[in-house]
Amino acid sequence: MASRGDLAAVLGDLRSSASAAGLIGADAAACARALAVDGVAVSVVVGDGLCELVWSTPGASRHLEDLQFTLGEGPGPEAAATCGVVLEPDLTRVRDGRWPALLPEAVALGVGAVFCFPLLLGGACIGTLTLQRAAPGPPADAAVADAWMVAGALTAVLVENAGRWPASVEEKESVLYRAVVHQAAGMISVQARVTLAQALVRLRAYAFRHGRSVAEVAEDVVTRRVHFRIDQDERGASDRWRD
Amino acid sequence: MLSAVIDAVDTLVDDYDLIDFLQTLCHRCTELLDVAAVGVMLVDQGGKLHVIAASDEHTRLLELFSIQHDEGPCVETYRDGTARLDIDLDEPDRTAGFPGFAERARHAGFAITHALPMRLRERTVGVMNLFGTRRQPFTETDSRVAHALADVATIAILQHRTLVHGNLEQAQLQAALSSRIVIEQAKGILAEHWQTGVDEAFEGLRRHARAHKLGLTRLSRQVVAGEIDSTDIQHP
Incomplete structure (x- = not known):
């Protein structure tokens, strides 16, 4: 069980994380410990139903965000769309038809319970805080209250840092977790002569068909192990590309 | 008494879940920091502060908040948006702007008080007021935690307001x-x-x-x- 000092440390850490290197500079693992879960992730809504991962513990939480990004469904997209909290204490007992593509993958990742809190501001959802742990079971009432507090502190940090953030644009190292995905989308848009939005759809579809994460496939695109060029022999058949 | 104050500010807040949450937050504040009492003061359209949640509802504590309509560290903090930490209530220099408030706070058994702006960017929506019974100043870490908790209260209020901002x-x-x-x-x-x-x-x-x-x-x-x-x- 987490101690009180843990939550204080996380809140203090968040408050001082006015970091030029990213939107949130605090330690995600410490946050997970304080909230008595195995992992945490924060994604920000960037429009068109897309969320950009900005902070996460490594491993299952990050993979879960990637899966939701690939598949476009899950507790995160749902919390973002409804501005409501999504508590799923046991992923093996979710009602039929809910997140059909995501669930088996999430369970295979070893995620037992997911608790997703919207980051709310001015009546809008600006992002999500997703907690996950391997052991199924409902969150304690106190843990839910603490999670809302962390969600509030995260919202404040995101909004405060966003104002200063454009200054970091000149840096070569990207602050985005999924920088490679956007680089790959740029390359695919040239290869397949499609818009960036269509390029991203193709990337996600490819990842889904091959049972891989978007980030992995994007890495292969950028290192030129996978391309989406229109086949030379079938120029004009614009929907065909080589795997 | 608290319900009367809530009525007074329900033009600002019409969601009682918010009050519940802020009360939990105040209570959590007393656990996370070495303070005995905490209140969240919200500003109305006329610029007056009203307490909307507190760690307990003892009349003596609520009075300390309510007299800050006119004087007190919260009024000053709201006015210039800067925190006032470690105000020793026995120190005339530190309490010169609010002698009446300081005297009442001492009577209520408090030795020290802190006022933190509830501010997001340039907008201050209220003030968080903390009281301790021991004359012990905040550490650097305490100060950050207190600011973070004031941020949480700010977001809690702003998330319930539909604002152009x-x-x-x-x-x-x-x-x-x-x-x-x-x-x-x-x-x-x-x-x-x-x-x-x-x-x-x-x-x-x-x-x-x-x-x-x-x-x-x-x-x-x-x-x-x-x-x-x-x-x-x-x-x-």
Whole structure:
């Protein structure tokens, strides 16, 4: 069980994380410990139903965000769309038809319970805080209250840092977790002569068909192990590309 | 008494879940910091402070909040938006602006008080007021935690208000992320045209931006929109 000092440390850490290197500079693992879960992730809504991962513990939480990004469904997209909290204490007992593509993958990742809190501001959802742990079971009432507090502190940090953030644009190292995905989308848009939005759809579809994460496939695109060029022999058949 | 105050500010807050949450927050505050009592003061449209949640509802404590209509550290903190920490209630120098408040607070058994602005960007929505029974100043860490808790209270209030400002802040956050995304996309586009790596593409992008006194984001947007041909940008 987490101690009180843990939550204080996380809140203090968040408050001082006015970091030029990213939107949130605090330690995600410490946050997970304080909230008595195995992992945490924060994604920000960037429009068109897309969320950009900005902070996460490594491993299952990050993979879960990637899966939701690939598949476009899950507790995160749902919390973002409804501005409501999504508590799923046991992923093996979710009602039929809910997140059909995501669930088996999430369970295979070893995620037992997911608790997703919207980051709310001015009546809008600006992002999500997703907690996950391997052991199924409902969150304690106190843990839910603490999670809302962390969600509030995260919202404040995101909004405060966003104002200063454009200054970091000149840096070569990207602050985005999924920088490679956007680089790959740029390359695919040239290869397949499609818009960036269509390029991203193709990337996600490819990842889904091959049972891989978007980030992995994007890495292969950028290192030129996978391309989406229109086949030379079938120029004009614009929907065909080589795997 | 608290319900009367709530009635007075229900033009500001009409969601009782919010009050519940703020009360939990105040209570949690007393656990996370070495303080005995905490209150969240909200400002009304006339600029007056009202307590909307407290760690307990003893009349003596609530009075301490309510007299800050006129004087007290919260009034001063609200006025200039800066925190006032470690105010020793026995120290005439520190309490010169609010002698009546200080005397009442001492009578209520408190030795020290702190007032933190509940502020997001330039907007102050209220003040968080903390009281301790021991004359012990905050450590650096305590101070950060207290500020973070004041942030949480601020967000809790702002998330329930539909404000033009709220949408503006969301737009800024999205713009901050989008500006970064568009640079990555432009890197990919140039890397593919030039058949180079993305780092080289970024170098070309940055040099062109500097040479033409364009912002990197703006140039990237032009690349992504096809307004600039990749051949116009010199391959490094």
